[in-house]
Amino acid sequence: MNTRELQDEIIKLKKEKDVCILAHAYQSPDIIDVADFTGDSYALSKLAATAPQKTIIMCGVRFMADTVKILSPEKKVFIANEDALCPMADQLNIEDLRYLKKAHPDHIVCAYINTTTAIKTEVDLVVTSSSAKKILENTEEKNILFVPDQNLGTWLKKQLPQKNMVVYPGGCPTHMRLRKEHILRMKEKHPNAKVLVHPECLQEVSKIADYVGSTTGIMNYAKESNDTEFIIGTENSIVTHLQMACPDKMFYTVSKHCICHNMKATTLTDVYNTLRGRGGKEILLDEETIKKARKPIDEMIKRGG
Incomplete structure (x- = not known):
């Protein structure tokens, strides 16, 4: 099968099996195209809780799938690639x-x-x-x-x-690869570009940015801004997504090395095999662990998060 045929088969299977597919914003476009929801880890967890489907597939890293299970313990939750972990x-x-x-x-x-x-x-x-x-x-x-x-x-x-x-x-490790000199080099090439970076970057990078914010915040800023050129200081897939969402604007990566290999571990075939019951891994957490892990998340919601 080619990519389009595989995507069509995934869309068909997820409807037949009543499965909701979540894709973190750092996933590749071919996976995002078959997802029901795309966003950051917590937003996806909240969306999963409201989704009518009783089975969830997370295309992201392990802690994200765990968070989905913590907020939706009654649902079956799978991570599409069990080796996709978060070094931090x-x-x-x-x-x-x-x-x-x-x-x-x-x-x-x-x-x-x-x-x-x-x-x-x-x-x-x-x-x-x-x-x-x-x-x-x-x-x-x-x-x-x-x-x-x-x-x-x-x-x-x-x-x-x-x-x-x-x-x-x-x-x-991914965001810490970015350095001040990378930003300055890109500003030399694109002096009119606004610099948007994630707060996981080093302080030397955040200090010279025009905007510091979450992945969603960076994307919204770029989409809503009247500026037309942006240097993006976060995982490079965001540049790809913004280029597709705003073809009339220009987006530049800070460094070709700002790639999260754990996020890129998940492939379209992983999603397909998870749907077929031949891949992925179900997230299993006992009731007491879920209760304890949910408490600080509920506290965040209580305090306005």
Whole structure:
């Protein structure tokens, strides 16, 4: 089968089997074309909870599929490629978290949603890149231990000087490949282009950006802006999606190396084989784990996330 024939077969199968397909924005266009919903990890989890289908296939990385299961425990949830993991989520294990909590007993623990389920069971609050500033700004607690992304945490620390934040030294390997000199080189080539970057980037990159925000925030900014040229400082697939969504505007990657190989691990064939019951992996979490992991997510929603 060629790509179009495979996509047609997937669309046919998902209707026959009553399956909802979720695709993170970093997935390739051929997968996004067959998805029911596309977006960031938390938005997809919320959409999955409202979808009428009782079976969900996540095209993303493992923690994203786990979050879908946590918010929709009654549904069957599969990850299309079980080897698609998140290096940043795996940088902090439960033993290290417990050590940090003992070392900072007067701090609430705030976890980026890009964390494992085990970490979520032992934190006070979960945030997304789009909700973190608003939630932490309005929270009563001043002492905050932020895990695991040091770049998002440091960016938040500068945005919220009234807070006493301790930041765990983890980070996204993909976004950390971007450097200040990459931005400056692209600005030399495209002096009129606005620089839009993700807060997972190094501080030297965020400091010289015109806009710092989540994947969804970057895409919305570019679509709604009157400007016509943009340098995009996040996973390179976003440039492809924006080029297709806004053909009248110009989008440039900061670096050809800003590629998440875990996100790219999922293929159209993986989706097809999961639908056929010959691939993918079902996410199985016990009731107590789901209850504990959902608590900080519910706290995020309560605080306005």
